[in-house]
Amino acid sequence: MAEEKGFTSSYAQDSDAVGTAEPYGSTWQRLKARARVPVSESSYAPGDLKWSNKDLDPIPLEFQTWRTYNFVTYWISDAFAVSNWRIGSSLIAIGLSWKLALVAVVIGNLVTAFIVTYNGVIGARLHIPFPVQARSAFGFYFAYVMVIFRVIISVFWYGIGTYTGAECIQSMLFAIWPRFRNVPNHLPESANITTGFMISYFIYWVVVLPFHYIPHHQLHWFFTFKAIVSPIAGFAIIGWIVHSTGGGNAVFAYGNQLHGPKLGWAFMSGVNAMIGNFATLGVNMNDFARYSKKPNSPYVQLIIIPIVFIIMMLFGIIGANGSRILYGEVLWDPLLIINHWTSRGGRAAAFFCALAFLIASIAINISANSISVAVDLTTLFPKYLNLRRAQYICAILGAWAMTPWNILASAESLLTFMDGYSIWLAPISGILISDYWIVHRQRVSVPEMYRPHGIYAYEKYGTNWRAAVAFVIGFVPLLPGFAKAVTSSINVSEGASNLYSLGYFYGFIVSSGLYVLLSKIWPPKSQYTGFTIDESLNEVASDF
Numbered sequence: 385m386a387e388e389k390g391f392t393s394s395y396a397q398d399s400d401a402v403g404t405a406e407p408y409g410s411t412w413q414r415l416k417a418r419a420r421v422p423v424s425e426s427s428y429a430p431g432d433l434k435w436s437n438k439d440l441d442p443i444p445l446e447f448q449t450w451r452t453y454n455f456v457t458y459w460i461s462d463a464f465a466v467s468n469w470r471i472g473s474s475l476i477a478i479g480l481s482w483k484l485a486l487v488a489v490v491i492g493n494l495v496t497a498f499i500v501t502y503n504g505v506i507g508a509r510l511h512i513p514f515p516v517q518a519r520s521a522f523g524f525y526f527a528y529v530m531v532i533f534r535v536i537i538s539v540f541w542y543g544i545g546t547y548t549g550a551e552c553i554q555s556m557l558f559a560i561w562p563r564f565r566n567v568p569n570h571l572p573e574s575a576n577i578t579t580g581f582m583i584s585y586f587i588y589w590v591v592v593l594p595f596h597y598i599p600h601h602q603l604h605w606f607f608t609f610k611a612i613v614s615p616i617a618g619f620a621i622i623g624w625i626v627h628s629t630g631g632g633n634a635v636f637a638y639g640n641q642l643h644g645p646k647l648g649w650a651f652m653s654g655v656n657a658m659i660g661n662f663a664t665l666g667v668n669m670n671d672f673a674r675y676s677k678k679p680n681s682p683y684v685q686l687i688i689i690p691i692v693f694i695i696m697m698l699f700g701i702i703g704a705n706g707s708r709i710l711y712g713e714v715l716w717d718p719l720l721i722i723n724h725w726t727s728r729g730g731r732a733a734a735f736f737c738a739l740a741f742l743i744a745s746i747a748i749n750i751s752a753n754s755i756s757v758a759v760d761l762t763t764l765f766p767k768y769l770n771l772r773r774a775q776y777i778c779a780i781l782g783a784w785a786m787t788p789w790n791i792l793a794s795a796e797s798l799l800t801f802m803d804g805y806s807i808w809l810a811p812i813s814g815i816l817i818s819d820y821w822i823v824h825r826q827r828v829s830v831p832e833m834y835r836p837h838g839i840y841a842y843e844k845y846g847t848n849w850r851a852a853v854a855f856v857i858g859f860v861p862l863l864p865g866f867a868k869a870v871t872s873s874i875n876v877s878e879g880a881s882n883l884y885s886l887g888y889f890y891g892f893i894v895s896s897g898l899y900v901l902l903s904k905i906w907p908p909k910s911q912y913t914g915f916t917i918d919e920s921l922n923e924v925a926s927d928f
Contacts, residue, residue: 434767451681459692492658499817585783600675609743761774851899864881
């Protein structure tokens with residue numbers, strides 16, 4: 385393997401400590417030199433940071449710090465968050481009974497567990513991030529298209545996470561300083577955000593910035609801490625609701641608000657939203673799984689994901705029905721319930737529950753969003769970005785450019801958003817999983833994934849046309865339904881709308897099936913590599 389070229393990677397604590405600016409040249413050259421990030425060149429990719437840098441290399445042994453229990457605490461950490469409470473509540477808000485909502489939750493999270501696990505195992509075995517893994521399936525150059533798709537989606541999700549964190553800050557301010565409720569609003573109603581909330585939003589954004597400095601291989605300690613603190617708040621709120629409503633019978637008394645075909649398609653939309661809730665991690669779980677010490681550790685996700693998410697979303701269902709009894713309306717956000725406490729003498733309880741959810745919001749925004757964006761942006765601009773700097777760019781784009789307060793204006797808009805972006809992620813996940821487990825039969829070459837003219841350049845233009853065709857067929861038929869969901873005035877057929885309600889299932893099954901079929905009929909040359917996993921990891925890239 386090539387020797388490192390003088391700088392430390394951002395896996396180390398002080399990756400930004402050394403500069404590489406060139407003292408001579410034109411003004412443009414000097415600006416480019418100053419922008420270049422001081423990271424090591426890749427030990428696998430040729431070209432002086434043109435194609436990659438050290439942060440995108442397979443994780444070295446000393447940074448493989450994730451054990452099996454870290455995957456357990458990771459998912460407890462991600463599950464016990466405001467966003468997942470909202471998903472359970474939103475199913476009640478769109479008219480499902482608690483029984484049907486729970487069935488949607490179970491189905492959705494079982495599917496999620498399967499996809500996340502079998503993609504995560506790839507990362508645990510090969511120790512590579514999603515953008516590098518994607519080259520095996522999509523081709524060296526076409527993989528960049530998939531990276532761009534994921535950047536956009538993850539930046540959106542970062543904005544939603546920032547909005548959630550701002551809610552936590554707002555609830556804490558209500559508890560500490562009740563007069564904060566009376567801050568004059570100078571923004572129009574059409575803005576979907578008030579002046580007071582904008583203050584909370586900015587405070588959260590500032591608070592979360594230092595957390596982006598934590599090295600990625602050390603984040604599992606933060607997730608473990610959050611996995612202890614956040615469930616306490618969830619159980620406390622649910623216990624109070626059940627007690628205040630006189631027991632579980634009252635909470636579970638409501639039935640379906642819809643009937644006939646509308647109920648059936650609302651249910652399928654709910655299942656789709658369950659899967660869409662963590663469709664991003666169905667693609668990018670490898671960004672964390674690559675830190676795994678043992679290759680089989682991700683299999684524990686098949687058990688832990690359904691358990692913790694069913695519990696958390698059941699909390700959302702109970703919270704929605706309980707708030708209907710207590711306040712006469714469905715409060716689909718737990719922080720709205722907490723805010724009622726501050727006006728009824730429960731300020732201390734409200735503060736500590738909001739603080740627990742704030743910790744949860746920070747952890748999930750890092751784990752599910754900012755790191756994904758960081759890996760992708762580093763892939764796109766390896767000369768100028770490392771994982772740490774890219775996270776700060778994500779913090780600016782996601783929090784301010786995406787205006788998440790418009791997305792979270794209602795329960796219906798949340799489900800529309802979650803259904804929408806998953807139509808692109810479903811084909812990507814389907815192709816990635818089928819490529820490794822079926823087409824390549826678990827035999828791949830990691831060094832070749834870093835070579836622009838290697839076996840994963842495929843026949844032409846660095847593109848695996850089989851994956852490109854499968855990807856397009858996997859999402860294009862869903863576009864009319866997506867357009868209708870976003871803009872209700874658009875007229876599309878009922879069949880197109882119904883197909884959109886099955887969007888993730890269609891995208892995953894059709895794209896993966898078609899990709900396997902095309903690969904069987906026209907086998908790619910990469911399929912004939914003689915490398916096994918272990919051999920590819922141990923191969924010496926001597927030609928660099």
